[in-house]
Amino acid sequence: MKPGRKSVKLRTLQNERFRPIEPVSPYAIKDMTLPKRTISIAPMLDWTDRHCRYFHRLISRHTWLYTEMVTTGALLYGDVARHLDFSEEEHPIALQLGGSEPAELAQCARLGEKWGYDEINLNCGCPSERVQKGAFGACLMSESTLVSNCVKAMRDAVSIDVTVKHRIGIDKIESYDFVRDFIGEIADAGCKTFIVHARNAILKGLSPKENREIPPLRYDVVYRLKKDFPGLEILVNGGIETADEVEEHLKHVDGVMIGRAAYHYPYRMAEFDTRFYHDPADIRTPETVVKAMMPYIEKQLTLYGSKGLKMHGITRHMLGLMTGMPGARRFRQILSDPAKLASGNPAVLLEALSAVTF
Secondary structure, eight states, rough: OOOOHHHHHHHHHHTTTOOOSOOOOOOTTTOOOOOOSEEOOOOOTTSHHHHHHHHHHOOOOEEEOOOEEEHHHHOOOOOOHHHOOOOOOGEEEEEEEEOOHHHHHHHHHHHHHHTTTTTEEEEEEEOOOHHHEEEEEEEGGGGGGHHHHHHOOOOOOOOOEEEEEEEEETOOOOHHHHHHHHHHHHTTTTTTTTEEEEEEEOOOOOOOOHHHHSSSOHHHHHHHHHHHHHTSSSEEESOOOOOOHHHHTTTTEEEEEEEEHHHHHHGGGGGGGHSSSOOOOOOOHHHHHHHHHHHHHHHHHHHGGGGTOOHHHHHGGTTTTTTTTTHHHHHHHHHHHHHHTTTTTTTHHHHHHHTTTO
């Protein structure tokens, strides 16, 4: 691109008025019927914070969004608002809890419902040693009765859905009967929705990253669970990256949860509303999404800048938006440049946008 042309484009963008897309989510309206969990974005530690979720919601109106895992201890003894605050535009949104004490989980579930979450999800799939030391996560799969008690306590405490996310097995236990019986017992406690990561969790010897890559994916196990429990809602998770893959899985299960692919290639979500929720509304362009983030950033820095929020804490989630487009590398460079972001001026997004050729 010629130097003069880029400067003209930037000046043109700066002269435009930027307003949030309204509504970002139709489900921000109280009592609005929630969509099916056909597509959801996985809870990812350090990634799916409220700023990431708002950004994702600008791309898809109907996809379910999940918080990072929040431990019961963090809510019972920490800053509740810091962990639970979210923007109304994020609906439908689920709070994922980590814990194994029924009374504590019930108390935290009540907090989640009070804060306005649409679902409470119990983490029975995280394999990290830190989580295991807290006696929750994937190690709970060996204690189905305890999980049932946890689910029952939460269901008795709230009126919103209580769901469970888990693996298909732990360590060397690869028997289908193991995961079938796990689901069966918890379903008896009233849980109707299970999000199944189609890998075993290796509790010793593998890092969380390795646990997402080394244990083989066994989608057939998840498909079989749906056949054996036709009355339950079964979602599959693990290694799913594209809309075409989603469509193939939906021939066998009720829904698909996507993880890191949604974070690294967020614009892949742009076709979800029309393809899987039959929403005829126009697909939002990457340019529109970037512009819509500007007033959000300005508002968040005004509210939380004195508490340590920096613009990088928001723009870091946007780096993959332009992947595959001419100028994407420069877009990422600008939105991760400490000197440019230090000003706290959302206009830096316009500079990044001017680097991309549409």
